[in-house]
Amino acid sequence: MKNIFLLIFSFLLIYCGNSSGINEKELLQQKYEAFQFLSTYHHQLHIMIGEEPGDIKKAFNEFYDAVIQSANIELLPVKDAILRINPSNLNSNAENIKRLDYLVDYYQSGLSMQIEAIFRGHGYLKILDIANAMDLYEEIKKN
Numbered sequence: 001m002k003n004i005f006l007l008i009f010s011f012l013l014i015y016c017g018n019s020s021g022i023n024e025k026e027l028l029q030q031k032y033e034a035f036q037f038l039s040t041y042h043h044q045l046h047i048m049i050g051e052e053p054g055d056i057k058k059a060f061n062e063f064y065d066a067v068i069q070s071a072n073i074e075l076l077p078v079k080d081a082i083l084r085i086n087p088s089n090l091n092s093n094a095e096n097i098k099r100l101d102y103l104v105d106y107y108q109s110g111l112s113m114q115i116e117a118i119f120r121g122h123g124y125l126k127i128l129d130i131a132n133a134m135d136l137y138e139e140i141k142k143n
């Protein structure tokens with residue numbers, strides 16, 4: 001019994017002691033790439049909800065394929081939301097399509113604020129040009 005307890009305790013100590021190893025730059029990179037992804041595919045969402053003309057099935061497939069192939073952990077809620085959409089019953093009034101659009105709108109805004117917050121934490125108080133965020137981060141870290 002004592003040996004089993006020691007084994008379990010040792011395992012927990014080692015397992016809990018390991019951190020994910022992610023640093024601020026990697027975290028920022030994930031947020032930045034997720035923000036860029038959502039910016040790139042926002043047009044497809046507008047087609048899917050009927051705000052812009054286009055083929056809803058094609059727009060869905062483009063968005064679906066891109067998000068499913070992404071390994072970015074920041075896009076996990078978006079992946080889960082698109083998986084809730086029934087591709088055989090696509091229409092702009094479908095509740096799950098509207099929910100995906102709501103999610104993306106708010107999530108993209110949240111990512112923007114988180115990215116800007118990291119820069120503010122480094123004392124960068126100017127308006128952030130998000131397209132050049134990673135290059136700017138490198139400059140800030142050098143100084």
